[in-house]
Amino acid sequence: MKKLIVVFVLIGQSVFVHAQKYSLESSTVSFFSDGAIEDIAANNTKSVSIFNAATGEVAFSIPVKDFEFEKSLMKEHFNEKYLETEKFPKATFQGKLTGYQSTATGEQPAKAAGKMTIHGVTNEIEVSGTVEFVDGKVKVKSKFIVKLVDYKITIPQLLWQNIAEEIEVRNEFIYKAQ
Amino acid sequence: MNLYTKRNNMIKKFVVVLMGVALSIAAMAQDDLMKELEASQEPETTYIGQTFKGTRIVNGQSVETKAKGALEFIFSHRFGAINSGAYNLWGLDDAFVRLGLEYGLTDRLGVGGGRSSTDKTFDGFLRYKVARQSKGARNFPVTITAIGTTNIKTSPKAEDNPLLVFEDRVSYVAQVLIARKFTPNFSAQLTPIFVHRNTVEQSTENNDDYALGIGARYKITRSMALSGEYYYRLNPHENTPYYNSIGFGLDIETGGHVFQLLFTNSLGMNERAMVTETDGDFFAGDIHFGFNISRTFQIQKPK
Numbered sequence: 394m395k396k397l398i399v400v401f402v403l404i405g406q407s408v409f410v411h412a413q414k415y416s417l418e419s420s421t422v423s424f425f426s427d428g429a430i431e432d433i434a435a436n437n438t439k440s441v442s443i444f445n446a447a448t449g450e451v452a453f454s455i456p457v458k459d460f461e462f463e464k465s466l467m468k469e470h471f472n473e474k475y476l477e478t479e480k481f482p483k484a485t486f487q488g489k490l491t492g493y494q495s496t497a498t499g500e501q502p503a504k505a506a507g508k509m510t511i512h513g514v515t516n517e518i519e520v521s522g523t524v525e526f527v528d529g530k531v532k533v534k535s536k537f538i539v540k541l542v543d544y545k546i547t548i549p550q551l552l553w554q555n556i557a558e559e560i561e562v563r564n565e566f567i568y569k570a571q
Numbered sequence: 572m573n574l575y576t577k578r579n580n581m582i583k584k585f586v587v588v589l590m591g592v593a594l595s596i597a598a599m600a601q602d603d604l605m606k607e608l609e610a611s612q613e614p615e616t617t618y619i620g621q622t623f624k625g626t627r628i629v630n631g632q633s634v635e636t637k638a639k640g641a642l643e644f645i646f647s648h649r650f651g652a653i654n655s656g657a658y659n660l661w662g663l664d665d666a667f668v669r670l671g672l673e674y675g676l677t678d679r680l681g682v683g684g685g686r687s688s689t690d691k692t693f694d695g696f697l698r699y700k701v702a703r704q705s706k707g708a709r710n711f712p713v714t715i716t717a718i719g720t721t722n723i724k725t726s727p728k729a730e731d732n733p734l735l736v737f738e739d740r741v742s743y744v745a746q747v748l749i750a751r752k753f754t755p756n757f758s759a760q761l762t763p764i765f766v767h768r769n770t771v772e773q774s775t776e777n778n779d780d781y782a783l784g785i786g787a788r789y790k791i792t793r794s795m796a797l798s799g800e801y802y803y804r805l806n807p808h809e810n811t812p813y814y815n816s817i818g819f820g821l822d823i824e825t826g827g828h829v830f831q832l833l834f835t836n837s838l839g840m841n842e843r844a845m846v847t848e849t850d851g852d853f854f855a856g857d858i859h860f861g862f863n864i865s866r867t868f869q870i871q872k873p874k
Contacts, residue, residue, distance in 0.1 A: 416611075441608060441611070442608065443604050443607060443608050443611075450604050452605040452607075452608045453608070454609070456615070458617070461873065462873070463869070463873075464641075464869040464873075465638030465639070465640070465641050465873050466638070466641065466827060466867050466869065469638070470826075472620075472621075473620070473621045473755075473793075474793045477755065479619060479755055480755065487605045549792065549793050
């Protein structure tokens with residue numbers, strides 16, 4: 394009986410020990426929409442994220458209101474009309490990175506699969522990117538396309554500026570050991 | 572024997588508890604990275620913006636300020652009274668305009684001015700957002716903006732009325748705008764306003780007028796909103812020939828433009844004229860059709 398207890402305690406501890414967790418040192422999430430009249434681009438450096446290199450699990454959360462645009466009116470419309478930021482303040486991703494080895498050096502191709510939530514709508518996605526381990530830090534990069542319709546982001550007909558139905562999103566996260 | 576069984580049960584219970592703990596730890600590490608992430612974040616303050624679509628609700632000002640570096644050109648237009656009949660094409664033959672500009676010095680401080688064809692009046696104002704509605708770590712129920720305005724009436728011409736000195740043409744307006752966005756679609760505003768005119772017709776007008784404005788907007792789609800506004804004069808002169816100002820509008824937002832189509836009994840497009848010199852009786856049909864069109868330009872790039 395006592396042995397059994399010891400085993401369980403050890404299991405419990407091993408879970409802690411093996412959790413090789415990283416948190417964000419810096420990040421950039423940007424998107425680009427190729428419009429007929431005006432191109433729209435925005436950057437966000439206020440994301441938070443945790444990455445578990447041992448299991449590949451990753452979670453990140455992007456405060457939508459912190460996307461910065463070239464024009465303040467674009468930012469107002471983005472938050473007020475499209476992303477409804479007061480209702481849905483955060484965009485999140487929770488999933489797993491696969492296809493990399495934490496012992497390898499140099500940029501390695503990797504895949505991320507999981508749940509992406511934008512505008513209160515969750516979709517299962519799979520995107521490709523790269524992972525690089527340097528000096529105890531992890532660089533994770535990806536570039537993918539988000540279709541507005543998948544996240545129920547609609548464009549009012551009255552809007553004269555044409556906004557593309559698909560936007561290109563780029564992420565660059567630099568993680569440091571926690 | 573009895574005692575032994577008891578101890579054995581306790582150990583069993585202990586094991587079950589430990590198993591539970593170990594499992595829950597394993598589970599947490601596996602799929603609750605998101606919860607862990609959320610727990611690690613400081614509670615944030617969300618500021619509620621875009622209480623109104625534009626810097627005007629109908630005739631009166633709203634709590635909105637222009638963002639830093641943004642320049643708004645606002646073109647306001649009022650036609651004649653609808654009850655002036657078919658001969659006057661229900662007022663469309665007459666036109667009164669105000670051309671205005673407003674610039675955001677900071678996200679909270681703005682400076683603006685304009686010129687109205689009614690009474691050939693120039694106005695200049697400073698607008699400051701004193702407090703912002705917020706929720707989260709810091710909770711504040713309303714947005715408060717203060718506006719101070721000086722108006723200079725240039726009609727009549729000096730040579731036509733040599734008794735008038737410059738001071739006679741000047742009036743001042745001070746107002747505190749208190750607004751709350753109750754839901755993303757519904758916002759309302761209370762506007763205590765004070766108007767001082769240096770020179771008035773003493774038999775029918777006050778030098779100092781106080782009024783309480785109430786305004787609201789309701790968004791019917793993401794780009795369109797209905798709005799309404801009423802300014803109640805608290806101390807009208809007993810012989811006043813004037814009325815309280817009423818206005819209703821439809822706001823349409825299209826990218827950089829805001830169009831406001833409106834119906835009002837006020838012809839004046841500055842606060843002095845609107846609060847103290849509204850000569851139309853709304854309920855007798857002295858209603859003017861009009862619009863405000865605003866276009867925002869980004870002069871200075873946000874940081």
